[in-house]
Amino acid sequence: MLQNSSKKKKIVIAGAGFAGLRLARKLRKTDFYITLLDKHNFHQFQPLFYQIATSGLEPSSISFPLRKIFQHSKNVHIRLCEITEIQSENNILKTSVGDFGYDILVLALGADTNFFGMKNIKEKALGMKTTPEAMRIRNLILKNFEDALVTTDESTRLAMMNITIVGGGPTGVELAGALSEMRKFVLPEDFPELDFSKMNIYLLEAGSKLLGAMSEKSQNKVLNYLQNLGVEVMLNAQVKDFDGTNIYLNDKQIHAKTLIWAAGVSANTVSGLSQESITRGNRLKTNRFNLVEAYENTYALGDMAYMTEPDFPNGHPQVAQTAIQQADNLAKNLLNIQKNKPLNQFLYKDLGAMATVGRNLAVVDLKKMKFSGTIAWFLWLFVHLMAIVGVKNRVFIFVNWVVSYFTYDQSLRLILQTSNPNIGNR
Ligand SMILES: Cc1cc2nc3c(=O)[nH]c(=O)nc-3n(C[C@H](O)[C@H](O)[C@H](O)COP(=O)(O)OP(=O)(O)OC[C@H]3O[C@@H](n4cnc5c(N)ncnc54)[C@H](O)[C@@H]3O)c2cc1C
Numbered sequence: 001m002l003q004n005s006s007k008k009k010k011i012v013i014a015g016a017g018f019a020g021l022r023l024a025r026k027l028r029k030t031d032f033y034i035t036l037l038d039k040h041n042f043h044q045f046q047p048l049f050y051q052i053a054t055s056g057l058e059p060s061s062i063s064f065p066l067r068k069i070f071q072h073s074k075n076v077h078i079r080l081c082e083i084t085e086i087q088s089e090n091n092i093l094k095t096s097v098g099d100f101g102y103d104i105l106v107l108a109l110g111a112d113t114n115f116f117g118m119k120n121i122k123e124k125a126l127g128m129k130t131t132p133e134a135m136r137i138r139n140l141i142l143k144n145f146e147d148a149l150v151t152t153d154e155s156t157r158l159a160m161m162n163i164t165i166v167g168g169g170p171t172g173v174e175l176a177g178a179l180s181e182m183r184k185f186v187l188p189e190d191f192p193e194l195d196f197s198k199m200n201i202y203l204l205e206a207g208s209k210l211l212g213a214m215s216e217k218s219q220n221k222v223l224n225y226l227q228n229l230g231v232e233v234m235l236n237a238q239v240k241d242f243d244g245t246n247i248y249l250n251d252k253q254i255h256a257k258t259l260i261w262a263a264g265v266s267a268n269t270v271s272g273l274s275q276e277s278i279t280r281g282n283r284l285k286t287n288r289f290n291l292v293e294a295y296e297n298t299y300a301l302g303d304m305a306y307m308t309e310p311d312f313p314n315g316h317p318q319v320a321q322t323a324i325q326q327a328d329n330l331a332k333n334l335l336n337i338q339k340n341k342p343l344n345q346f347l348y349k350d351l352g353a354m355a356t357v358g359r360n361l362a363v364v365d366l367k368k369m370k371f372s373g374t375i376a377w378f379l380w381l382f383v384h385l386m387a388i389v390g391v392k393n394r395v396f397i398f399v400n401w402v403v404s405y406f407t408y409d410q411s412l413r414l415i416l417q418t419s420n421p422n423i424g425n426r
Pocket residue numbers: 014015016017018019020037038039040043044046047048049050081082083084108109110111128129170171268301302303304318319320321323
């Protein structure tokens with residue numbers, strides 16, 4: 001393997017998501033020797049996964065090749081690998097392609113779907129934490145409608161058409177909204193032989209409200225939007241089991257073959273990490289400089305990090321802004337350490353929250369203002385468009401959105417499956 005033979009300080013960044021990518025970008029063209037490791041050779045923009053799952057966008061529009069980003073950054077070295085173990089006593093990170101020595105290790109591996117230990121659900125439900133998983137949802141939904149056309153049993157046909165989403169956070173809400181628009185505008189055109197008045201879209205939430213982290217005004221508005229779109233929202237609904245055709249709740253069952261699980265996350269972990277550093281949600285306890293407790297040269301960022309500050313006694317929200325802001329602060333601090341300057345404590349700047357349900361329907365909570373409807377929807381579109389990496393991707397997405405807006409159609413309804421059922425799974 002090509003190794004660093006220079007005397008430069010070696011920083012290994014594990015994960016090229018929002019946090020890892022941002023940190024590497026901030027430290028390019030500095031005096032550090034950066035190695036950026038990820039199991040994908042591209043950065044993925046997770047907030048728009050739901051549009052891939054519902055045939056609104058192609059995966060290439062929301063993914064960006066890492067090598068392209070760092071083409072002109074001589075101090076950033078990318079390796080495609082699965083990170084497997086940390087040997088902190090030797091400062092070595094073990095991976096599927098070999099060992100990487102480091103002076104400073106930054107863990108930014110994000111989070112995965114949390115099935116809360118329910119084996120059947122983990123096996124049979126669909127998570128949406130990676131681009132291949134979002135593609136798998138798109139494939140299965142489209143395939144179910146094809147199968148519904150040829151089945152002779154009415155009850156099986158309905159199970160194939162019905163879709164259940166678990167988790168009333170932004171992902172669940174956005175998926176439910178996009179699917180109900182598909183049911184209204186797209187699917188009846190594609191499958192005129194099926195009766196879509198019988199198709200149900202369920203959104204189940206274990207708590208008493210949708211969008212738990214947003215204002216009451218936005219929560220009520222979103223519930224209203226979804227109900228008007230014909231989504232069956234079930235609050236205080238706890239899923240207990242799923243056999244592939246029936247979803248079992250405490251007091252009832254739902255007949256649906258598609259169960260999309262958007263109900264919780266658990267931070268990714270790596271073996272070899274000290275157990276005393278791991279806390280709620282599998283996150284790593286850090287101080288205000290993102291340094292992991294019990295380590296001197298290992299930092300955690302984004303979804304993996306559990307840092308408290310007076311305004312966030314239970315840790316920061318696991319969202320893109322946390323990852324980005326922590327990466328910015330750490331980049332500054334690593335340069336400060338080099339220059340023997342004092343370090344900056346991390347202070348989270350809450351920029352607000354937003355979620356969309358469909359065309360002209362969105363809610364926005366800013367510090368001093370809360371609004372909804374068309375203006376909120378345009379703001380949502382603008383913010384997400386600007387956050388996408390790459391000008392070409394932005395243009396593709398913009399054109400796609402404009403075309404869909406005027407035609408009420410999405411043209412990407414391809415079932416792209418291989419004969420190997422494991423490819424595209426997770
Ligand atoms: C469907 C969905 C919708 C979301 N919507 C929003 C939203 O609207 N707004 C918002 O602010 N946030 C949203 N989030 C949350 C946001 O995406 C995360 O908070 C953010 O991505 C965290 O950044 P991160 O850098 O910590 O991790 P990630 O961005 O998840 O990056 C982790 C990286 O580590 C890599 N990796 C993981 N394990 C390994 C391993 N063992 N070996 C090698 N590489 C590995 C992954 O491939 C990935 O590139 C959403 C998340 C999801 C899943």
